[in-house]
Amino acid sequence: MTYPTQFRYTKEHEWVSLEGNKVRIGITKHAQGELGDIVFVELPALEAQLEQGDTLATLESVKAVSDVYAPISGKVVEVNKGLEDSPETVNEDPHGKGWLVVIEVASPAQADSLLDAAAYEKYLSSE
Amino acid sequence: MRYIANTEVDRRAMLGAVGVSSLEELFNDIPKKVRDRYRPIGLPERSELETVRKVQKLAHFNAVWEQYTSFLGGGVYDHYIPRVVSYVTSRSEFSTAYTPYQPEMSQGTLTAMFEFQTLLCELTGMDVANSSMYDGATALAEAVLMAERIAKTDKVAVCRSLFPHYRQVLDTYCQAGGIEIVEVPYDHAGCYNADSLPTKISALVVQSPNTFGIIEEMNGLKERLGAALLIVAVNPISLGLIAPPGKAGADIVVGEGQPLGLSPSFGGPFLGLFACRKQYLRSMPGRIIGRTVDAQGEIAYTMTSQTREQHIRRGRATSNICTNSTLCALAAAVYLAGLGGHGLQELALLNLEKAHYLAERIGSLPGYSLAFSGPFFNEFVISIPGDPQSVCRQLARDKILVNNPSSLSELGVKQALSFAVTEQRTKEELDSLVNVLRDIT
Amino acid sequence: MKTIFDAKGKREGKVLPALDVPQQGLEKLIPHSLRRSRKPRIPALSEPELVRHYTRLSKLNYGVDDGLYPLGSCTMKYNPKVNEDLAQLPAFAGAHPLADEQLVQGSLALLHEASRFLCNIAGLSDITLQPAAGAHGELTGMFLFNRYFRERGESKRKRMLLPDSAHGTNPASATISGFSITQIPSGEDGMVDLVALRETLDETVAGIMLTVPNTLGIFEERILEITQMVHAAGGLCYFDGANLNAFLGRARPGDMGADAFHFNLHKTLSTPHGGGGPGSGPLAVSQCLVDFLPVPRITKDENGYHLDRNFPRSIGCMHSFYGNFGVILKAYAYILLLGDDGLHAVSDNAVLNANYLQERLKKTYRLPYDRLCKHEFVLSGEKLGRGITTFDIAKRLIDYGFYPPTVYFPLIVHEALMIEPTECEGKETLDRFIGVMEKIALEAKENPELLRAAPQHAPVQRLDQTRAARHPILTYPFDELPE
Known part of the structure; x- marks a missing residue:
């Protein structure tokens, strides 16, 4: 299975991993493929309060800039510092070491509306 | 017209291929009302000799x-x-090229701009430089806009001893951008008086040598600025002797590059110098050249970090600049390498x-x-x-x-x-x- | 690739004049704390080394003098050589911008007359020559719009309308000036969708920024309706002049409803582009914006020409001095050389050349907007087959000795190839280019590797752009050990 079943997904090709009242967020394997070689990752400041739909991160390839939107509201408690020097990690291991941020969520219930792996894969094949 | 290669025979053949009967027909999409209103300037076509005479006649109204x-x-x-400067810049492979969008056909311009960036960093003590802005004044205005993006306050402190023409352009940009300018006075020595620096500023702009020619002492200044950036305007020739602003903690260095091999030419074209610390690379305006390798592993140069620029980021770009002063930057590189x-x-x-x-x-x-x-x-x-x-x-x-x-x-x-x-x-x-x-x- | 920093030689000999005043010494003149402690690492090249280095670099470059340069929206036309000499006349090149007005009457007269020519070409009331490039002209225009609405007490007008085919500089210039962007879609005919335009027009609209003809090379046939609609809604119309070559000498932006129009002298009026500049972007305006133009303005009275700063409603200064004089001079001389008939012949031949190329190439490449074009047109590199992209086509053109067209712009055409031949190219060159484009299309089917591996006949092969962006090396690595 390409897409881990323990994650939830969005139609904007992000994955969300629930860890208590926190969620770890990244982009999917499909998304990194579409973006091509990622050369720079701009992450939010720690403690930033994000509403669902706010710009969470900006990913840059050589000739394109793409925003990643917060799939869930909350406070940024951790960012993946390693991407500063090695943005390629997002391409190489999007579901693992290439995570972007950890958010402390106000209402974890927001995650319920997200897709599970099977639904995401179905969405991908229909897109 | 002598800069056109097509003959009447060519034109007839081409019109035939396109399937129209006259040149005028190609312009039918321009509303007739608009075309009818056209009024010529009233100028005859001139030979080269006649043109030279006419321009020379104007030249005679200038001082000798x-x-x-x-x-x-x-x-x-x-x-x-030195004569070698115009020799190089007049080589048409440099002068008649466009922006180096296709690096495989532009290694000459790209290599020279990489050299220029290096030279500017050497002089200023900065980490990165772009490959030029329009002139000193607009380079400074862009530096202030950049500082505002970084420090996120819309107030900037500017030493009164700044060149008046820098200040006037800065005023225009700041007024449009809603940025407030607070003046820092000068003292009896002609130096800025930083006893009472305003607070909540995005940057302090110091010029050294300033408009009075005075070399400013900037040691310890950066430490007093807190989160605000230190922007220093320089004269590149003076940096042969004066400590690079990077040593005093400058965040952005700008300047007028005219002294580096450009004629006064009634104020332009000139060369805006722009360099800064590496941490601000992504907020920088302007075109930046980087070194990489080609498919065979050979060192080669290319425009890079382009996602900052208008042709990719459009409304969110760090600046709207596209055409800059590349050929003037080439002149500066030749001038410096000659020295x-x-x-x-x-x-x-x-x-x-x-x-x-x-x-x-x-x-x-x-x-x-x-x-x-x-x-x-x-x-x-x-x-x-x-x-x-x-x-x-x-x-x-x-x-x-x-x-x-x-x-x-x-x-x-x-x-x-x-x-x-x-x-x-x-x-x-x-x-x-x-x-x-x-x-x- | 060797740079000046790789030179090991240490030049000897005299470069500078001897000091002819009594020496006081650096120690006395500049306090130690202000002095540089280390010499800048700039190699001292002998003149022959210097000349050979830059001559070699020049040979790695390609300019209009080398051949066809069909870069769309860039108008890479021939640059008459005599204009270079004129710009170097000592009387002009030696004029200090702060010299007394009386000593630079010739320079001022030239700027004054150039202004008149350009106003006439634009069909507008007045002009500033200060902008140093097209984007700088746009910025000046946006600052003027800003001031216009502020003075009218209409500060709520903050929306700038832009067609989706606009140059990137347009939204960037508008945003810096405090406007927000509303994108207007293009219709199926490649022109502004009037219904969409009408729907978005209200009292928050400051204006519209149009490129005429647009970046598809299509003239907005309903240009008068568009500008009338915007004006009726209280907005202003900005025209990006990048594509002026399409109607030079036969139509004027002022007659189309423009309130502000910038020239790109380094495109339309043949001043060389210098590998990225310097350019010049004079901005012509309609009567309603004249009072806000940058100062100093060049005025004339019975005592001669003046740099006049006495315009209290002006937005201020946009340039250190009066604009890129040396560039303006070349454009001025170009207008003199051509005269009215020559200007007219420019658009005749530029548009004929583009249509001829378009007609011939559309048999091989997809032409998304199939109609008469103006000075340029946009093909799509898609569907050549075997995974070949526009990028590959561009690189293969290099192997055949042509500079590639503008690629991947405008954004509304997939795999765009934007081709502008200019008036200077003759049918012979165009036929050769057509032959090569057809050959490349054939290669894409029969031997796509040739395209994917291109260029093979250039100074370097394809570059690793990803590496350049991920791990930027932006200055010479002095500390790097030789490999």
């Missing part, structure tokens, strides 16, 4: 500069330009020594004295006994050009004249200026 001795400055200096690091030092020293010689000689005339006590480079301000405008006019009669004193007066320096001295001024010329001044009084 060779007959004048220039002490004009204000960011534009009368340095000697070498040691040569640049020697050149700066010549400027320094000659300026001081003149300042001392004028200062020894009765009623004349240096207006400021701070150290200066190649430009200085002298308090004079008479009316500066009338002295200025009398000097002009002797074919001696000096800065118009009105800009000093607007900065609060009354009864004064400023003089810039380059390596081109001979002792004879300096002495004769002193003699003329003596005769005036």
Whole structure:
């Protein structure tokens, strides 16, 4: 299975991993493929309060800039510092070491509306 | 028309291929009403000779500069330009190319701009430089906009001893961008007085040498600024001797590159210098050239970090700049490589020594004295006994050009004249200026 | 690739004049704390080394003088050589911008007359020559719009309308000036969708920024309706002049409803582009914006020409001095050389050349907007087969000795190839280009590797752009050990 079943997904090709009242967020394997070689990752400041739909991160390839939107509201408690020097990690291991941020969520219930792996894969094949 | 290769026969064949019967038919999509309103300028086609004559006729209404001795400055200096500079810039492979969008066909421009960026970083003590802005004033305006993006406050502190033309452009940009400017005064030495720096500023703008020619002491200044950026405007020639602003903690260095091998040309085209610390790379305006390798692993150069720029980020770009001053930056690279690091030092020293010689000689005339006590480079301000405008006019009669004193007066320096001295001024010329001044009084 | 920093030689000999005044010494003149402690690492090249280095670099470059340069929206036309000499006339090149007005009457007269020519070409009331490039002209225009609405007490007008085919500089210039962007879609005919335009027009609209003809090379046939609609809604119309070559000498933006129009002298009026500049972007305006133009303005009275700052409603200064004089001079001389008939012949031949190329190439490449074009047109590199992209086509063109067209712009055409031949190219060159384009299309089917591996006949092969962006090396690595 390409897409881990323990994650939830969005139609904007992000994955969300629930860890208590926190969620770890990244982009999917499909998304990194579409973006091509990622050369720079701009992450939010720690403690930033994000509403669902706010710009969470900006990913840059050589000739394109793409925003990643917060799939869930909350406070940024951790960012993946390693991407500063090695943005390629997002391409190489999007579901693992290439995570972007950890958010402390106000209402974890927001995650319920997200897709599970099977639904995401179905969405991908229909897109 | 002689710059067109098609013949009438070609045109007929091409019209046939396109399937229209006349050239006019190709323009039917322009509303007839618009076409009917067209009015010609009223100019005949001219031969090259006739054109040259017409332009030369205008040239005759300018002064014959060779007959004048220039002490004009204000960011534009009368340095000697070695012939090799125009030799290189007039090579049409450089001069008739466009922006290097296709790196495989543009390695000449790209390599030279990589060199230019390196040279500018060497001079300024900064980590990264772009491959040019329009001129000194717009480079400064862009630096202030960049500082605002980084520090996120819409107030900037600017030393009053900034070139007036820098300040005027900055005012225009800041007014449009809703940025408030707070002035930092200067003291009796001609240096900025930072006793009461305003708070909540995005940046402090210091120029060194400043508009009075005074070299500013900036050690410890950055530490006092907190989150605000230190922006320093420089004269590149002076950096042969003066400590690079990077050493004093500058975050952004800008300047006018005209002294590096460009003719005064009535104010343009010039060369905006722009360099900053690496941490701000992504907020920088302008085109940046980077080194990489090609498919065979050979070193090659390309435009990089383009996601900052308007052609990719559009409305969210760090600047709207596209066309810059590449050919002028090439001139600067050739000029500097012709001098070498040691040569640049020697050149700066010549400027320094000659300026001081003149300042001392004028200062020894009765009623004349240096207006400021701070150290200066190649430009200085002298308090004079008479009316500066009338002295200025009398000097002009002797074919001696000096800065118009009105800009000093607007900065609060009354009864004064400023003089810039380059390596081109001979002792004879300096002495004769002193003699003329003596005769005036 | 060797740079000046790789030079090991230490030049000897005299470069500078001897000091002819009594030496005081650096120690006395500049306090130690202000002095540089280390010499800048700039190699000292002998003149022959210097000349050879840059001559070699020049040979790695390609300019209009080398051949066809069909870069769309860039108008890479021939640059008459005589104009270079004129710009170097000592009377002009030696003029200090702060010299007394009386000493630079020739320069001022030239700027004054150039202004008149350009106003006439634009069909507008007045002009500023200060902008140093097209984007700088746009910025000046946006600052003027800003001031216009502020003075009218209409500060709520903050929306700038832009067609989706606009150059990137347009939204960037508008945003810096405090406007927000509303994108207007293009219709199926490649022109502004009037219904969409009408729907978005209200009292928050400051204006519209149009490129005429647009970046598809299509003239907005309903240009008068568009500008009338915007004006009726209280907005202003900005025209990006990048594509002026399409109607030079036969139509004027002022007659189309423009309130502000910038020239790109380094495109339409043949001043060389210098590998990225310097350019010049004079901005012509209609009567309602004249009072806000930048100062100083060049005026004339019985005593001659003046740099006049006495315009209290002006937005201020946009340039250190009066604009890129040396560039303006070349454009001025170009207008003199051509005269009215020559200007007219420019658009005749530029548009004929583009249509001829378009007609011939559409048999091989997809032409998304199939209609008469103006000075340029946009093909799509898609569907050549075997995974071949526009990028590959561009690189293969290099192997055949042509500079590639503008690629991947405008954004509304997939795999765009934007081709602008200019008036200077003759049918012979165009036929050769067509032959090569057809050959490349054939290669894409029969031997796509040739395209994917291209260029093979250039100074370097394809570059690793990803590496350049991920691990930027932006200055010479002095400390790098030789490999």
